Amino acid sequence: MSPFALLAAAPAALLQGGQGGGIFFPRPVTEAAAEHDRVFFLIFWIAAFFFALINVGAVVFAVRYRRRRKGEPVEKSPSHNTRLELVWTIIPTIIVCYLFWSGLKGYVDRRTAPPGAYTIYVTGQKWAWSFAYPEGFASNELHAPVGRPVKLVLTSNDVLHSVFIPAFRIKMDAVPGRYTETWFKADEAGRYNLFCAEYCGSQHSLMSAPVIIHRDRKTFDDWVKSQTDLSDLSxxxxxxxxxxxxxxxxxxxxxxxxxxxxxxxxxxxxxxxxxxxxxxxxxxxxxxxxxxxxxxxxxxxxxxxxxxxxxxxxxxxxxxxxxxxxxxxxxxxxxxxxxxxxxxxxxxxxxxxxxx
Amino acid sequence: MTHAHDPSLNYLNCRKGLRSWLGTLDHKRIGVMYMWSIIASMILGGILAMLIRAELWAPNNGDPAQAVLSQDTYNQFFTLHGAIMIFLVIIPSIPAALGNFVLPMMLGAKDVAFPRINRLSYHLYLIGAALLVVSILTGGLDTGWTFYAPYSTTTETSVVVAVFGAFVLGFSSIFTGLNFIVTIHKMRPPGMGWFKMPLFLWALYATSIIQILATPVLGLALMLIAVERIMGVGIFNPELGGDPVLFQHLFWFYSHPAVYVMILPAMGVLSECFATFSRKHIFGYRFIAYSSIAIAIFSFIVWGHHMFVSGQSQLASVIFSALTFSVAIPSAIKVFNWVATMYKGSVSLDTPMLYALSVIWLFGIGGLTGLFLATLSTDIHLHDTYFVVAHFHFVMVGSALFSFLAGVHYWWPKMFGVMYREWPGRIACAVSFVGFNLTFIPQFLAGTHGMPRRYWDYHPMYEPYNKVSTIGAVILGLGLVWALVNLLRSFGSGRQAPANPWGAATLEWMTPSPAPPHNFDFAPAVGDPYDMDLVRYDESIDGYVPVRPHPDDPHIPLVEPAEQEDEQ
The missing domain is CATH 1.10.760.10 (Cytochrome c-like domain)
Structure with a gap:
């Protein structure tokens, strides 16, 4: 495609987004992801308002008061106004306090797994992921059934890695020498991407793993069985x-x-x-x-x-x-x-x- | 002084030869040498950026044969792009190049307080830059500019040479900061109280505080990496009993404040531009001055927002998130005040002002997207994605670099005594602005869709964003080259610059262009730095002259002996 054709096609491509999601995000498949998107758009509209305010102000003033002639006289106007300046100090202060508060819940929620969650131990190593399941086997794929809280306990065998599942809006670093954790509860069956988000060397960009959410408990159990039961295989x-x-x-x-x-x-x-x-x-x-x-x-x-x-x-x-x-x-x-x-x-x- | 009466003698032609430059103690020459060194580094960093964008033009499907660069080359290129652009370009750009040139003149002084330390600081810059080049030649560097352990303590590339280079560059930065603080404290002329200083000096003062307090911590952290690599002492690598998260704390304790080393002086340049090109007193002087100091103080207590998903405790993350929002407020105040300065002014759209207006847009996006990253919930998803890449490019390039360009165009006549051509300058600014937005706005969307940063290859769903981004980068590159060519052409064909081409009231304009070797032939009297009524337009020289010239020197306005200002 020529660069010009690409440019013409770009707005449509950008607006469409990837993987059937919106302009900004892949479709949320967990409650936490939906909550995340809600907070995102709250900030987005506040930011958009202030962005429009300052830029419209700047453009209007630049046009309205543009210099028509060098050396033209300038009308006197005040060089400060304490009350106005206090207003535009205090209003942003109130807004950012509110933003802090609105982001707090989603963060604590996604860092705190509910009791009784199905626990999978995740180990990163240059440049692959290994998922150890409680049934006593390990796989390079992350499987879970719909509707079941899954806790991921992460560590690394070498350098820093990071588990990032965009569809669930979760991310947590895998740190050598310690455990970190995150969790999710997927509401929709499907196949999602897990990326490594912390730079780890040559194959960093290829260090991904499939996340497979089974449509019910039975298909998941069947998968577990197929994994644990390798003894009969030729x-x-x-x-x-x-x-x-x-x-x-x-x-x-x-x-x-x-x-x-x-x-x-x-x-x-x-x-x-x-x-x-x-x-x-x-x-x-x-x-x-x-x-x-x-x-x-x-x-x-x-x-x-x-x-x-x-x-x-x-x-x-x-x-x-x-x-x-x-x-x-x-x-x-x-x-x-x-x-x-x-x-x-x-x-x-x-x-x-x-x-x- | 004999030369004082020879009007043809200036700081550029008073002595000739390479040695007269490299060995100079003149702050103006040091500032100019910094500027050319920074532009040279920027060209190198820019070429690397273009190669990175070329690699990201299309996905490779995991196959090195389809790639423009191999994985390892790509990793080295983005590391060097970051290290060069941060340590050799953005951090020294405004303070060391423009600050060195302008600061003593704004004070009506002959030089900085410690000219020899100033020269040493430039020589350290050259040594640091040379060490970075040596590290490229002796195995490269593939750690990312962040040097995260334990990758940096275990990789086989030449990390030790590179961290030593960054260490030396740190001292260059510390010495400049030290010099500026002492100069501002001790060398203000009679009548210039703290609140009669140009806002650029407030910004440089705040910057210098950060440089001397935070940079030693970076030096320490980088030396600990060298100690771990050379002697095997377990500091960061858990295999040796260390803690990798400790490195992140030490690193960001410097590197977050360093972001304000980049943006604070940029804000200072903007304050000068908005006042001068609106022919108006800056609006809300004290709020702008205090907000510089507020940003410098807050910058030290927010570093943990880089580590919300690093494994630091939840409580620490919550506290750092709350503190981080505090930085938003003084930043917002400055933007509101700049816009208000234009109200009822006589707004000219000369090139420096065009860059300054671009920054309202670019810093608007850069600053406001910071809100998403300060907010805990959204940062989990956005951390380490292209959203962050786009955000910090809007701040470091869109805001800091565009302000640097505003400053270079603004002070160019004073530096070289020639005027560049206005229309090509404006067009180059517009081209860069369009190219910049085209490059980085799609990266926000790639980021929200989950494309991680530092990726040599990517999922095909991210291809449209990367295509547009690469096209934008080419346009941005053309705009920047155009701006440089236009500036260089002024040496051949530019008209002679008047002493005060823009009509500013700060002291550096009260002396001929280019400045005489000792800045002023006659000590200028100090007025309000934003009292635009001190100068008037003179058509015959297409520049501004004092309304009431001083009888001894026509460049200097006659001002009432300033009342001694109360210093609270």
Missing amino acids: PLELGQRLYTLKTCSSCHSTDGSKIVGPSFKDLYLSERELEDGSTVTADEDYLRRSILQSTAQVVKGFSPAMPDFSAGPLKVQPNELIGLITFIKAQSEAGRAELEAAGAGAEGGGEQQEQQ
Whole structure:
């Protein structure tokens, strides 16, 4: 689009806003968010009034009293008026006292979780989030049912991070060495964004996580069950689960397209050209090293951007490693043949990826 | 003095050569050197800003191959953009460049109280700037200008050199502040009581108090980072037993008052412009003077509003929110008084006044959007989003930088003895104004929709805001370059400036342009700085002359021996 066409289209785009919300905000999906928006617009209209007052005043005076001729005589007018100045000192004072008061409740409310809230421990680490659920498993996605208060207890394994969910209007820093907390109660099922809002280095802008609000308690419980019950899964099914759970899918496709990292399609046993010009065969040992130590052998044309999966909240357990390698093998002809020969059953892999 | 009677001799041509500049003790030369250094730094910071906007033109979908800059380069660029613009441009812009040039002249004095410390302060500025450049060359800096720990104590870039640079720049700032305070206390001429001072001096005085009280705390905090990095002493990093939130307290204890180091002198320039270009006594002198001091005092007790979601206690946040609102009141008073000054005046729209009027709009937006960030409930959502980026650009660039430009245009004739061309100056101001609004208003909306700051890549829903913002940045850049070119062209083709081109009544205009080496050939008598009846328009020189010239010096008005003012 040419810059001019863009400029013409801009007002409409700006007014429309993103994600079906208003000019200013995504649609509020918690009571706290609605309260936040109410306070915002209260301030907005007061500010708009004063903004109009001073600017209309300035423009009217600049036009009405514009200099018509250099050296023109200037009518005498008072250079101060204590009563008027006290008025425009006292009125703003009263207004800001009121604004302070109006913002107090929403702040304390969003910092104080109701008793009995469902508690999820959130850990930030360069550059991924891990959510530990009370049922004893961890995921890289934040799930909760509609209508249930959820308390987030945050910490960080390295530098400062910050959990920010715009749709809920909540934000709290994750500070290494201590716990901080915030909470929400979502009133609408859906998928929302969670961003890292505190600068944390290279991949800061990619450190996001999906927030999935289930439409009722049952679908949420089903999801919990599917997460806790990994014991019955075959290595391939486990790998497939981990492919989304460990957020591999956000950088590695299975259809050959390039996202951030190389695609898994036809990866197994292919020849890889590395940054230093050498080549290596993508066998099981290569895959193991690339998962645990992603920066060791970076393929030419890619940057060493993968988080650390050998420790921390993303740590890949030995059985998970086997699952992931099996899953990657199943994305190539050679691997599928190998798996079939071994009787592992490759039919579950291939193209049919479960999206969320 | 022999040269006193040679009218062709001024501070620019009295001595020649680079050494006569770098080694000078003359406050005017030091002020002018600061100005060129600041403009050079601004060009560098501006180029970085354009590269940042180029990167944000379109989302990258997480793919470095689609990006203009790599993540690490981008992070270094926004860090350097912030560090350069704050430490090398905005903080010294008005106090060190314009303040140094004007302050002694406004007092009718020959120089500041400590000319050697003044020179040292400029040399420290150069050393600090050089250290920042060294840090770029030796690994860069990727901490953000805020140096938040423990990122800053663990990252591999050259943090130690950079914090040392900021430390040295801090001393430059402290020395300037110290000099100004002593000069204002001890060197006011007979008859100039505190309430006969031009308001620019009140603003510089308030600024100087902040500089000498707050800057040492920044120096301390930055040195503690160096200590933790070099010696492994656990101060901020919890792995070593430190506390990262402590750093934020120390950092903002300086850096919030530093915001007022940027805006207070800007307000001083505006007070001069509104009075002069309305040919009116400034409205509500005492309220404006007191509000400068009030802002300086309040600025020290509001730092915690940067930390509402940092993990500091709820009670602390509530108290800091309440205190923060106190700053809104003196700021509002000043704006009302400026507008009231134009009432029944003879308002000219010369370039400096056009910048000053722009600031009414820009500071209106910058100041009023501060209310959303001071309010606890709304700050939770808006903190660390583009709303904050837009807010502080409206204050630091829209208000402080535009006021600096107002001041540069206002005092340019006194500095260089030439007039720039008025119409290109006005158009450049208008272009910058449009470009600025186009750049930063969409960022408010990106912020309310949740786009976090310091993002190399963003969700595609934020694309329209970023597109408009980048287009605006190009227009803003063109406007600023245009203004600079117009100023530089005056050296070749500008007409000779009269002593008092605008009709101001403050003392710096009571001497020829450019000023003689010792400012005044004859000690000026002190009148009311806003008594515009002291001067009248003289068509033959297109400038203003005293209504009743002093018999010994035609530039100086004859005023009644001023009654000694009561100093409460």
